Amino acid sequence: MSLLLTPTVAFGAALVLFVWIALGAWVNFDARARGSRHPAIWGVFAPLSGIVLFYYLFWWRRGRPRERPPGRVERATAVVVVAGLGGLIVGSLVSPPDPTSQLTVWPIAFACCLPLAYWLVRARLGTKGSESAVQ
Structure with a gap:
């Protein structure tokens, strides 16, 4: 079955690209806040390779405390990534396991997950002045 490019499917594909870019931006912000000398490299290669992303999340990130609390843009990108x-x-x-159906349903599921993602990110990263913001 070929992928029919309807406006809904095109919107779903654009949303996938948007979440993928947001993942790279969040990794870049987080690596910068944790003192990486090359946060842009993390931000580019983590979304491209699942192995680099898992290494960053479960090994490199855990050994380094944040030097500053997350900013508003970092929290917003985290919400987009979690909802995505x-x-x-x-x-x-x-x-169904059909790519066209999944690209049609995914934007609706993304929109439904946004409030939960906002709540999770707010609870995890906190607000700018809270003590839980610096981990």
Whole structure:
């Protein structure tokens, strides 16, 4: 079955690209806040390679405390990434295994996951003046 490029599917594909870029931006912001000498390299290669992303999240990031609390843009990118991954999981569970159907359902699942993602990121990263912001 070929992928039919309807406006809904095109919007889903654009949203996938947007979440992918947001993942790179979040990794860049986080690596910079943790004192990396080359945060842009982390930001580029983490979304491109799942191995680099898992290494960053589960090994490199854990050994370095934040030097400054997350800013507003970093929290916003984290919300987009969490909602994107949550929407991907929910969308793959409720839609048929057809790429066109998944790209059609995923934006709706993404939008439904946004409030939960906002709540999770706010609870985890805190607000600018809170003590939980610096980990």
